[in-house]
Amino acid sequence: MSKQYITYNQIHKLCAESANKILSSDFTPDVILAIGGGGYIPARILRTFLKVPIKSVSLELYDDITDKMGDSNVLIVDEVDDTRSTLYTCVEKVLESKPKKVGAFVLYNKLKNKHKGNHWDNEKAEKDHVNVDHYLVGAEVDDVWLVYPWEALDIDEHNSKAQ
Numbered sequence: 001m002s003k004q005y006i007t008y009n010q011i012h013k014l015c016a017e018s019a020n021k022i023l024s025s026d027f028t029p030d031v032i033l034a035i036g037g038g039g040y041i042p043a044r045i046l047r048t049f050l051k052v053p054i055k056s057v058s059l060e061l062y063d064d065i066t067d068k069m070g071d072s073n074v075l076i077v078d079e080v081d082d083t084r085s086t087l088y089t090c091v092e093k094v095l096e097s098k099p100k101k102v103g104a105f106v107l108y109n110k111l112k113n114k115h116k117g118n119h120w121d122n123e124k125a126e127k128d129h130v131n132v133d134h135y136l137v138g139a140e141v142d143d144v145w146l147v148y149p150w151e152a153l154d155i156d157e158h159n160s161k162a163q
């Protein structure tokens, strides 16, 4: 599988552009829910623009958030939508707490068949109760392996590969 190296600058710009899209949409998040660990840095950058608090969750601890998202517009943030399993599970859990609206934002969406939630970016929502009100993507990518800057041991070397 080919690799695509991503820089912090690219991520910051994707978040800024995406935040503008969110701010001009009819979905106004009250809270950002970052999925750890890939969602933490994008969530923090988004907060600079959206100015709402961040909560975080990791895969093993979903139950901690299910009773805390009621009555909010929740923006779930992760770095990538690959098979969509992670995001789907998180949306399913968040919906249990009956939030007002749920948005999902990923920096990168891989253009491939998703295990679940295939309806999110087309109009087949009624087939599945697990649905999002807004699905927002920073950039669509092919099914490549994305290498993030926070994984780099040598950030200069990483950045040179990203050119």
Ligand code: 5GP
Residues within 6 Å of the ligand: 038, 078, 079, 080, 081, 082, 083, 084, 085, 086, 087, 144, 145, 146, 147, 148
């Ligand atoms: P999912 O298949 O559930 O959409 O993605 C699961 C997790 O796999 C992601 O949150 C991420 O941690 C990891 N992952 C998927 N694709 C990539 C990739 O291209 N690069 C990296 N570094 N991690 C990935």
